[in-house]
Amino acid sequence: MSAHTSPAIELRGASKTFRTPSGGLHTAVRGLDLTVERGEFVAVVGPTGCGKSTTLTLVSGLEEPTEGEVLVAGEPVDGVGDKVGFVFQQDATFPWRTVLSNVMAGPRFRGVPKAEAKQRARDWLARVGLAAFEDRYPHQLSGGQRKRVALAATFVNDPEILLMDEPFSALDVQTRALMSDELLELWEGTGASVVFVTHDLEESIALADKVVVMTAGPATVKQVFDIDLPRPRKVESVRLEPRFIEIYREIWESLGEEVRITRERGAAHVA
Amino acid sequence: MSPEVLSTPVVDTVKTPDRARTRAQAARRRRLLVNVVRVVLLVAVLGLWEALSRAKVIDPFNFSMPSKIWDQIWTWVTHGTALGSLGEQIWYTLYEALLGWIIGVVAGVLLGIALGRIRLLAEVLGPYIKVLNSIPRIVLAPIFLIWFGLGPSSKVASAVVLVFFPVFFNAFQGAREVDRNLVANARILGASDRRVTLQVVIPSATSWIFTSLHVSFGFALIGAIVGEYIGATKGIGLLVSQSQNTFNAAGVYAAMVILAVVALVAEGLLTFAERRIFRWKPTGSDS
Numbered sequence: 001m002s003a004h005t006s007p008a009i010e011l012r013g014a015s016k017t018f019r020t021p022s023g024g025l026h027t028a029v030r031g032l033d034l035t036v037e038r039g040e041f042v043a044v045v046g047p048t049g050c051g052k053s054t055t056l057t058l059v060s061g062l063e064e065p066t067e068g069e070v071l072v073a074g075e076p077v078d079g080v081g082d083k084v085g086f087v088f089q090q091d092a093t094f095p096w097r098t099v100l101s102n103v104m105a106g107p108r109f110r111g112v113p114k115a116e117a118k119q120r121a122r123d124w125l126a127r128v129g130l131a132a133f134e135d136r137y138p139h140q141l142s143g144g145q146r147k148r149v150a151l152a153a154t155f156v157n158d159p160e161i162l163l164m165d166e167p168f169s170a171l172d173v174q175t176r177a178l179m180s181d182e183l184l185e186l187w188e189g190t191g192a193s194v195v196f197v198t199h200d201l202e203e204s205i206a207l208a209d210k211v212v213v214m215t216a217g218p219a220t221v222k223q224v225f226d227i228d229l230p231r232p233r234k235v236e237s238v239r240l241e242p243r244f245i246e247i248y249r250e251i252w253e254s255l256g257e258e259v260r261i262t263r264e265r266g267a268a269h270v271a
Numbered sequence: 272m273s274p275e276v277l278s279t280p281v282v283d284t285v286k287t288p289d290r291a292r293t294r295a296q297a298a299r300r301r302r303l304l305v306n307v308v309r310v311v312l313l314v315a316v317l318g319l320w321e322a323l324s325r326a327k328v329i330d331p332f333n334f335s336m337p338s339k340i341w342d343q344i345w346t347w348v349t350h351g352t353a354l355g356s357l358g359e360q361i362w363y364t365l366y367e368a369l370l371g372w373i374i375g376v377v378a379g380v381l382l383g384i385a386l387g388r389i390r391l392l393a394e395v396l397g398p399y400i401k402v403l404n405s406i407p408r409i410v411l412a413p414i415f416l417i418w419f420g421l422g423p424s425s426k427v428a429s430a431v432v433l434v435f436f437p438v439f440f441n442a443f444q445g446a447r448e449v450d451r452n453l454v455a456n457a458r459i460l461g462a463s464d465r466r467v468t469l470q471v472v473i474p475s476a477t478s479w480i481f482t483s484l485h486v487s488f489g490f491a492l493i494g495a496i497v498g499e500y501i502g503a504t505k506g507i508g509l510l511v512s513q514s515q516n517t518f519n520a521a522g523v524y525a526a527m528v529i530l531a532v533v534a535l536v537a538e539g540l541l542t543f544a545e546r547r548i549f550r551w552k553p554t555g556s557d558s
Contacts, residue, residue, distance in 0.1 A: 062455055080458045092456035096474045096551040105470075109461035137551040157460065 006074030008161055008193035009036040009059055014068035015218075016054050028054040030218035032068070036161075041187065041194045043204030045255055046214030047262035052197040053089075055219065056163045059195065060084050072161060082110065085159030085192075087167040093138040093149050100125065100134035102149055106157040124152040127186065144175040148182070155186055162187070162194045169198070180207060180235040188232065201255060205247055206235045213254045216261040223254045335520040343525040353513065354505055357529075363506040364495050365533060367423045371430020372491035378431070379438030379487075380480055387446025387476070388468055400439070408432045409497060416502050426503065430494030434487040441483035445476030478552070481545050488537050492530065507533075 014032040017025050028051035036042050046052050057063040058070050061080040070077045072084070093102050100121055107117035125131050128148040138146055147167065154162065167183075168176045180203060187194060198204050204211050211225045227247060229238055238244055317337045323329045324336035331339075347357040354360060386393040412429040419425035449472050457471045499508025507526050514522025 060459060062458065080461075082461060084459060086456070086459040088452050088456060090452050092450075092452045094453060094457075094471070094474070096477075098551075105457070105462075106460035109457070109463075109466055139551070139553045153460065 006071070007035045008038045008040070008073060009034070009195065010069075010071040010074075011035075011055070011058070012069040012071070014055075014058055014065040014070055016051075016058060016063065017066045027218040029058070029065075029220070031220050034212065034221055036193050036195060038160075038193055039191045040210060041196065041208045042210045042212060043196045043198060043208035044212045044214060045198060045201055045204045045251075046219060047216050047255075047259045048199055050214050050217040050258070050262065051219035052199075052214055053165050056086070056165050056195060056197055059161070060086050060163055062086075082157075083160040085154035085157055085162045087147075087150055087154050087162070087164045089166040089169060091138070091143075091146055091150075091170075093146055093153070095138050097137075098134065099130060099136050099138070099141070099149050102138070103152045103156055106153055110157070120156050121152070124156045127155075128152045128182065143171055144179060147171060147179055151179075151183065151186065155190065158190070159192055162192045164194065164196045166198050167196075168203070169200070176203075177235045183207070184231075184233060184235075201248060201251060202239055203235075205229075205244060205251070206233060206238050211251055213251060213258070216258045216265070222258065225251050225254075332518070333520055335524055339521040340524045340528065343519075343521040344528065347525065352510060354509060360505060360507050360510055361529065361533060363423070364492070364499065364508065364530075367426040367495040367498070367506065368430055368488070368491040370423075371427040371494055372434050372488055374427070375431040375434025375491065376438050376484065376487065379435045379483075380442045383439045383442025383444075383480075384446045384468070384472060384476060387443045388472060393443075404436050404440075408436070409493075412494070412497050412501055415498065421502050421504050426495045426498030426506070426508075429498045430491040433490040433494040437483045437487050437490065438480065441479045442476055445479030446472050448479070449475045477548065481548075485538065485541060488541060489534060492534055492537075496530070 011032050011034045014029060015027065016029045017027045020026050032055060034042075034055070044052050044055065054063070058065050059072065059077065061077045061084065064077075072081060094105065097105065100118070103121035103125055104114075104117045107120055108114070112120070122131065122134065125134055128151055130145060130148055130152065133141065133145065138149065141149065150167070168179050171179060184207065194208075196204065196207060201211075205227055208227055211227060213222045213225070214220070215222045225247065229241070229243060229247075320334075321336045321338060324331045324334055351357060352360060386396060409429070411432055412425075415425040415428040419428055453471050453475065454467055457467050462470065495506070496508035496511070499506035500512045503509045507530055511523055511526045514520075514526065
């Protein structure tokens, strides 16, 4: 009943404390309140090492919050659900599987019959432009191609919620812009809600409907900015628009302060 | 000046196939050189041994000589050994080593992965495994002889204990060192714990396990041979011990040569299997 009206993701006062190897306690996230509406693209920016990624692992169900609540589609998260897709910062393709088999993995894990899984995988490989590479192994692909495999492997599961943890940070600048455009195209067809973590402010403004600025760790939400740039956007051209630059300046004023705090703590080398 | 500068690239492109050919020739010549030197080295060592032994610089009775060893192998091949045909002895040893190897590998892999995945099990059994590992396992061979008798089972048992530990530790380590991203990714994609073990942990542990397989087949042979040496009715180890008891140095060496050949063939088969299984790996690592 409430499932259709409730927001896609809701964090209510969520905190996460880890035990460090030396025995101390490290609070990555403290009292985090965040709401992501259905079909919304939210970018989360913050200084490096502030706990942005932890937020994603809480939403995904890979980790449980120490305190507070995490709701997905109005229901509390209990373990890894089937609504969520996650694109990791590092390469997470299975090196011993071919490209096709990698993309088939999700549906197969979820019990989809082999023939159907193969068809869906081929469909998504075609959409990311890798149809001709289905028999290759990941080590035979470039970094950008491997990221495309990861995108296809995530999208093939039809996630309602898409979590992305600095997915393009390992790519070179040109490939990055290209992949951002491709991501927008793929996403616009699905209606999924996206949480996109990045430390690149330009990337976040170009992609998102809403930019969330996090404080220096432990992370909480500092400020939320609505991005009123029209869609469809092209990453390379949108960042030259005057409105983009205006927004950039406005957000940087807020973000820059947190970056400075982080740097002063000497935590900058954690990056 | 300028015409020369302009013409240089043209000349260059014409010359390229030539240069490639020279380079290929140089590589071939180098390979040939390596092989020739290898053969010369072998002949020199064997020749020196033969010559010193014939000249009685070293005692031919104790040190034997290549020609005698070859004669011994030839006699075994054509007339059989005192224990029966040579093939039978080889087969006996190989059978014991292989059986022990398979049992040891299966047990090592299963237990290694189980302990790598199930923390409680690792914490409970960890110290015991360390203690067992610290025992020099070759001293168990006489005990196995008492337990299982002169037949193959006592040799299989000593091969198993030698093989188990290296395989176990590598499988354990392999299961522990699985990329956490891959596991997280598999779980997000919808894999159950069982699927994670079967389709993520085991495949990524295979390269660890394979490293130990190479070493451990050698251990299996050692286990079988030592077992036979202590007491057996057939096998190459018995051949060694009988030759020793009859002061037949050539026989000991001949058995060693046969063992080396057997071990090399087994190693070759393993490498072949590894290449087939690891097609997904970058080619740089297989040399």
